[in-house]
Amino acid sequence: MDFIRQTLVIARKDLRAELRTKEALNASLAFALVILVLFSFAFDPSEKETVDMSGGLLWIVFAFAGTLVLNRSFAREVPNDCLDALIAAPISGSALFLGKALANFALVISVELVSLPIFGIFYNVHWTGQLWSLLLVLALGTWGLTVIGTIFSALTVNIRLRELMAPLLVYPMLIPVLMSAMQLTMQLIAGKPLGGENEVWLRLLVAFDVIFTALSLVLLETVLVG
Amino acid sequence: MDTRNFTFMFYGFLAAWLILVVYVLSLVSRERKLAEQLKGLKGLLDDRDRK
């Protein structure tokens, strides 16, 4: 179907362009590692404390490192007026959004999958206990992060204070995602299963992803075409 | 308990009113600034039209 093909074309373009320069990817990875190291110096947590704060620490790292990549998403189109070429191309706003979101998702997930083992080593936390549930939470949380990051990168693409404005707008929006992801990650690392009273957090995460993916698919066209 | 209770209630009402008053004052000052700009621009355009 055309929609899927065009989405993949956009996603592949974004990934190829990013992997060629790796500027945002390296910055994001370095940023994640620095925070992990600093936190271990700052708190020097005991075994019990580490597990308690694992969810919070990991998702703060993911959120901040992630936004470095996400802000670049539409900013990359500005130098040669490439955004005009994409708007002029016969693809719908939703295909453009989904393509960019998928590319961003892949990049942010890769940063996370690198930082997770490093977190395990630095804080000697056994995080592979419930690997599949953890990866599910990681995917859902990162998709929420990516959707909001991508649409706000588009929203602020033509604004002069773009680098400053995007984070200021994104973080308050992300609080529900970060909260539920932190809660679920901590429970999983502490060994508790996903069901039970964590169920409600999982539902909130899924609801957030669905609502804002739908909103972004509909509204990107309005954002880009004046 | 009672005196502290009263003082904090007083602070509470004072704070609530203070915020609203500060906001109203900012509205008033903005109103004056806008009116001046409007008058200045209109004056500028009138002179230019008369020339």
Add this chain to the structure above:
Amino acid sequence: MTAVAAEGVWKFYGDYPALRDVELHAEPGACLALIGRNGAGKTTLLRIIGGFSKAGRGQVRIFGNDPRETETRRRVGWIGHGISVYDELSALENLSLFGRLYNLPDPHKSAMEWLERTGLERVKDGLVREFSRGMRQRLAVARAFLHQPSVLLLDEPFTALDDRAIAVLQRLLREALAEGRTVVMSTHQLREALELATHVALLNRGKVAFHGERTPQMAADPGWVYAHYDEA
């Protein structure tokens, strides 16, 4: 069927009317030059025709359809101020990317064809970042012609181009017009534009001050139109 038609188009920036009741049309095979001072609304009008922004009031039609419709966009080519190609990708990668976006039957073949026609086939695998200005501009021209658009919209095409790129663009535009395609361009370079133009439209502070055929007299003295129709 009129290629490009603007009917009663208004465009507001806040309350300021950038375009005021613009009535313009271009038949297939015509080359309409939009001229006018800076801020007269040339680029604003062109961007509405290209579907980059919507008219406040009135409407723009390309072959009778709304410019934002996917099918219509498949038939429109655009050259703006920026070259709209990616520095991180090579010339061939850029053109095949746009070839796939425009759903061409064989993106690679069309890309190679247009690289040859703009003299870039030898550097097809070089990254655009390493290209000279002239090569980048010719690649932008190749991208605009890649999907054989029936309508070509050019926003001040001759300002940023070097001599070789201008020659290439003029040759391609003449061929396109001969094949019955339509060109609408906003421009300051009256000489290059008036050579190609079949019709001229003068915009003055958002209003159409003059719209008509290009007479030989205009080509001879580019300032003529301004003198007769452009009040202060």
Add this chain to the structure above:
Amino acid sequence: MREKLIYGLGIIAAILLARDLYSIFMVLPDEASQGMIYRIIFFHVPAAITAMLCASFTFVTSALYLVTKNLKFDGISVAVTEVGLAFLAANLVTGSIWGRIIWGIWWTWDARLTSALVCWLLYAGYLMLRRAIEEPTARARISAVFNIFAFADVPIVIFSIKWWRTQHPQPVFWGGGSIDPAMYLTAVLNLVALILLAVVLSLIRLRQEEMQREIDSLRRYAHAV
């Protein structure tokens, strides 16, 4: 016409507020456990409700702008949002002062207070975003889209923070807590008074927004000539 409306509503709001202040301090008895401090609730809760009403209203006008592209709705959106933010700030401050007595600490990461703070940050972002865009039409469009995203986030924020941690007493009016009819009447009257006050302030702010629009177009006209 609008002038009369502003002054008329302003006077009604003032009268109501005076009556409420009188009844809050003079008429109503102290609450058994909390002593006098509970009186703050007569401002704390109505301020939150007014702020929430402002948020919903500005969501509607933002959506209307996107549909009609009429700048009037954009003006209303910014006016109502700004007033809503002022009331939410009042709610936050009174809440923390009340908390100081009840829970002994200035700021508790309690569900209601935290979600009010997050909502405040969201809509403060809206105003900052507006200030970063000059061109009026683009500003209206971009801020309307942001407003829709912010409004969609509010319920999720409230739920997520409520589950995260809750110390806030069950809602006194709807929580089935027994409430003395006189108190209830005063609270409702105070709510009406605050809503009227919000309408008045919004109308004033709207008039300023229109003046600003007129200034912008005169300035562009002056440059163009």
